Amino acid sequence: MRVGIVAGEVSGDMLGAGLMKAMKAVTPCTFEGICGPAMTAEGGLSQFPMEALSVMGISEVAGRLRDLLRIRRDLIAYFRRTRPDVVIGIDAPDFTLALERALRRDGIRTVHYVSPTVWAWRRYRVRTVAASTDRLLTLFPFEPEYYAGRADAVFVGHPLADAIEAQPSPDKARDELRLDGRGPVIALLPGSRVTELRAHARLFVKTAQRLALRYPDSRFVAPFVNRETLALFDKTLTELQAFDLPITRLHGHARQAMAAADVVLLASGTAALEAALVGRPMVVVHRLSPITYGLARLLLQVPYVSLPNLLLGRGVVPELLQHAATADGLVRAAEGLLENPGRRAEMTAAFVELRAHLGCGASERAAAAVLELVGAHSTPSGVMSCAS
Structure with missing residues (x-):
């Protein structure tokens, strides 16, 4: 089977790699399109670098719009020539849904993996999804109901719940990362995209500086998905004269960093779900450009932005958004967790x-739904129903 597959960021790369592995376990498959490192390791061939799609926010996308449109146009032309058996778009809906729609009109079957957040804002996208894809694979059990009567939406679960060990040993993780000392360990995850680093790096470094004064024996660990984001963080350390901070900087190993931590400070996104599945207390921050934030405030239809709070339906995790996302605010929130074992x-x-809602052999279910x-x-009876 020849499969076209497109991922736009790190979380999509992880989902894609799991799906590819599960499909290959059932039938011989080849994959090509836009693949990240994990998908490439599973044999995926990339026509364009995944980093080219890794932008976030309305104004941020506008600055790259010409390049994004060119890549999508070239990819559509490529798949029209090669005619794969199915094309799978993974998340990145503003890019992948238009790709899927164009190919579906040409008779190529399409699957969209990860529902757009229609339950949070821009609910009209239900119609867009219905016009673009033959089957939608959702990560969360409440999502298919939004598509009832409109699109073939299947809940498959979230692969992270299968992949991440529950409550891993912090001591083991600290030994593996060579984190010495007895003070608190604080993980810093300012984001996986360059745009997120530009929004959050100074905030996280300033927060670490103040926490280091408050807790002299504290240690920090900061994982990064690639050299570019690590370089931006290092540049910020230099600008703020903070290279004396006890920060272990890592290329990858985000889950180990979370497992080693007493508290995780992170940018909103899939990392928040990972930290929850690891079982570590966290504080979530979220900063956007003023234009994107202004529109989000007008259109947002949910009371929370972090996945743990959304899935639990209550404000378990502290969220510091936009103007509230300051070093003082982040320090206070971190102290509130470090000083309160009950919390x-x-x-x-x-x-x-939260874990109980998501763990159900998600990659295998997704593969079965595609095949x-x-x-x-x-597909065996019941394989697409794992909410119970």
């Missing part, structure tokens, strides 16, 4: 509840 225990107990669509596999 940390409440948060980790809620994360056990059943193209007629390469007969």
Whole structure:
């Protein structure tokens, strides 16, 4: 089977790699399109670098619009020539849905993996999804109901719940990362995109400086997805004269960093779900450009931005948004967790509840749903229902 596959960022790369591995376990497959490192390791061939799609926010996308449109146009032309059995777009809906729609009109079957956040804002995208894809694979159990009668939406679960060990040993993780000392360990995750680093790096470094004064024995660990984001963080350390901070900077190893931490400070996104599945208390920050933030305030239809709070339906995790995302605010929130073992225990107990909603062999279910669509596999009864 020949599969076109497109991922736009690190979380999509992880989902794609799991899906590819599960599909290959059932039937021989080849994959090409836009792949990140994990998908490439599973044999994916990339026509364009995934980093070219890794932008966030309305004004940020506008600055790269010409390049994004060119890549999408060239990719559509490529798939029209090569005619894969199915094309799978992973998340990145503003890029992938238009790609899928164009190919579907040409008779190529399409799958979209990860529902757009229609439950949060821009609900009209339900119609866009319905016009673009033959099957939608959702990560969360409440999502298919938004597409009832409009699109073939299948809940498959979230692969992170299968991949991440529950409550891993912090001591083991600290030994593996060579984090010595007895003071608190604080993980810093300012984001996986360059745009996020530009928005958050100074905030996180200033916060670390103040926490280091408050807790002289503290240690910090900061994982980065690539050299470019690490270089931006290092540049910020230099600008703020902060290279004397006890920060272990890592290329990758985000889950180890979370597991080693007493508290995780992170930018909103998939990392928040990872930290919850690892079972570590956290504080979430979220900064956007003024234009993007202004529009989001007008259109947002949910009370939270972090995935743990959205999935639990209550404000378990502190969220510091836009103007509230200051070093003083982040320090106070971190102190509120470091100084309050009961608060940390409440948060980790809620994360056990969250895990129960998501863990169900997600990659295998996603693979079965794709293969059943193209007629390469007969899906066993019940394989698409794992909410119970």
